Amino acid sequence: VSVETILEITALTLRVAAVATLAVLPPALALAYLLARVSFPGKALVQAVVGLPMVLPPVAVGLALLLLLGPRGPLSGLWSALSVDVAFTWWAAAIAAAVVGFPLVVRSCEQAFAGVDVRYEQVARSLGHGRARTFLRVTLPLAHRGVLYGALLGFTRALGEFGATAVVAGILPGRTETLSLGIYARIRLGDDDAALALCAASFALALASMLLAEGWLRRGAR
Amino acid sequence: MNRRAASGPAARRGALACLAAFAALACAPPQDLLVASAVSLREPMVEIAARFVDLEPGIPLTLTFGASSVIAAQIRAGAPVDVFVSADDRIVDRLVADGLVADADRYPLARNRLVVIAGAGLMPPPQRAEDLLDPRVRRVAIAAEAVPAGRYARAWLRRRGLFEALHLRLIATEHARATVAAVDAGHAEVAIVYATDAHLARSARVAFPVPDAEQPRIVYTAARLRAARRPERAARLLRFLRGDEAARVLSAAGFAGPTG
Numbered sequence: 499v500s501v502e503t504i505l506e507i508t509a510l511t512l513r514v515a516a517v518a519t520l521a522v523l524p525p526a527l528a529l530a531y532l533l534a535r536v537s538f539p540g541k542a543l544v545q546a547v548v549g550l551p552m553v554l555p556p557v558a559v560g561l562a563l564l565l566l567l568g569p570r571g572p573l574s575g576l577w578s579a580l581s582v583d584v585a586f587t588w589w590a591a592a593i594a595a596a597v598v599g600f601p602l603v604v605r606s607c608e609q610a611f612a613g614v615d616v617r618y619e620q621v622a623r624s625l626g627h628g629r630a631r632t633f634l635r636v637t638l639p640l641a642h643r644g645v646l647y648g649a650l651l652g653f654t655r656a657l658g659e660f661g662a663t664a665v666v667a668g669i670l671p672g673r674t675e676t677l678s679l680g681i682y683a684r685i686r687l688g689d690d691d692a693a694l695a696l697c698a699a700s701f702a703l704a705l706a707s708m709l710l711a712e713g714w715l716r717r718g719a720r
Numbered sequence: 721m722n723r724r725a726a727s728g729p730a731a732r733r734g735a736l737a738c739l740a741a742f743a744a745l746a747c748a749p750p751q752d753l754l755v756a757s758a759v760s761l762r763e764p765m766v767e768i769a770a771r772f773v774d775l776e777p778g779i780p781l782t783l784t785f786g787a788s789s790v791i792a793a794q795i796r797a798g799a800p801v802d803v804f805v806s807a808d809d810r811i812v813d814r815l816v817a818d819g820l821v822a823d824a825d826r827y828p829l830a831r832n833r834l835v836v837i838a839g840a841g842l843m844p845p846p847q848r849a850e851d852l853l854d855p856r857v858r859r860v861a862i863a864a865e866a867v868p869a870g871r872y873a874r875a876w877l878r879r880r881g882l883f884e885a886l887h888l889r890l891i892a893t894e895h896a897r898a899t900v901a902a903v904d905a906g907h908a909e910v911a912i913v914y915a916t917d918a919h920l921a922r923s924a925r926v927a928f929p930v931p932d933a934e935q936p937r938i939v940y941t942a943a944r945l946r947a948a949r950r951p952e953r954a955a956r957l958l959r960f961l962r963g964d965e966a967a968r969v970l971s972a973a974g975f976a977g978p979t980g
Contacts, residue, residue, distance in 0.1 A: 564797055567798075568797050568798040569797075569798035570798075583798070583800045585797060585798040585799065586794060586797075586798060586799035586800055587800070668784070668794050668799055669784065669786070670754065670782065670784045670799075671782060671783065671784055672752070672782045673754070673782060686893075686894050686895065686897065686898045686901070687759070687762075687785075687897050687898070687901065688897060688898065688900060688901025688904055688905065688922070
């Protein structure tokens with residue numbers, strides 16, 4: 499493969515993982531906070547369901563997403579009204595990565611929030627901060643290490659996502675072909691050299707994101 | 721208190737930065753024409769696409785290759801394919817029957833043949849179908865049952881009455897090219913593959929061709945999808961695929977003409 503192709507595939511992989519992570523954060527933070535602070539009937543069930551995409555076979559998640567997002571799925575009216583395609587576009591790859599990474603982000607954030615002493619929040623409330631302000635100014639800053647770690651877990655999971663993505667996004671070069679899909683397609687073609695070149699790019703990307711995260715966490719710990 | 725006062729605006733800045741990053745990343749890539757083709761046509765299709773774009777510049781072409789059966793399943797599931805080149809005309813028949821392709825928008829493109837290839841380690845190589853029963857042939861690679869190359873290979877083995885006997889030695893691969901790769905990599909001693917793919921093997925060699933009288937009918941078919949996002953461009957590509965220049969590329973790659 500040409501260097502150009504490797505860079506293109508790497509850029510797409512980064513974009514898919516970044517969009518998935520950014521899209522997942524707001525709902526994951528909200529749900530994690532709810533789970534950390536509020537007890538309600540059926541909470542254990544909610545926690546179990548949230549964890550499902552992490553333990554289900556990724557291909558099963560992919561099939562569920564394909565049925566949901568495809569042209570005969572329940573959302574097909576919405577797509578044609580907006581005249582967009584979702585299945586077999588990089589959006590589908592990002593959605594697959596987001597769904598599979600969601601439980602990791604929620605788990606990590608939930609623990610981070612649970613580690614924040616409720617009394618800090620009570621003090622902020624008594625000083626006139628509203629719920630949202632308290633969350634943004636007190637809870638989130640105090641929990642930021644766990645939140646960052648969760649975001650990183652979701653991001654790295656998204657970088658390597660294969661099973662769900664292959665089903666719902668296919669392996670379309672230049673459109674949905676991320677590093678892991680590209681490696682697989684080239685192994686199947688018997689093009690081991692190209693597969694190894696993409697593996698090297700994967701390795702570099704994974705190492706870079708881990709180093710970045712280590713530095714980030716260390717700086718945050720000061 | 722200081723720390724908290726400082727992190728409030730910081731958190732908001734962070735959230736804004738995230739939003740901006742999201743918006744920047746979410747911009748869709750430019751539109752192109754998606755051409756999905758049987759993987760056995762890979763090299764000639766790349767060549768034909770390059771010549772087409774040279775001759776008629778415009779919307780760029782994106783090529784994707786795989787088992788025709790898998791591509792057809794993806795098309796049914798909503799993959800935005802504009803032009804499909806199948807290794808089996810019956811797959812296109814079914815797309816026509818289901819209203820996904822108009823009957824006027826499909827054309828036979830080329831024909832292919834089956835050969836048996838053997839790894840370099842198998843000496844002497846098998847000479848005829850019965851030699852596949854030799855105990856030294858521990859694994860025979862053929863494409864999966866739904867894949868055209870796999871269906872053709874199975875049809876031939878059944879015709880020769882060898883399918884039951886070889887059944888437990890068969891390893892099913894994902895598509896035609898993966899079958900060749902399986903022998904090159906030593907995962908199988910023998911494979912039943914397209915004649916055009918056999919030339920591309922790195923170490924495996926053609927052991928013997930499937931005899932003319934036993935050759936299955938293998939007709940590649942090009943089609944424009946009803947749901948094509950770029951119907952004009954797709955129609956032009958289809959016309960080019962049927963033209964003399966494309967025929968020369970296909971013939972150079974070892975494919976026979978669509979009729980005869």
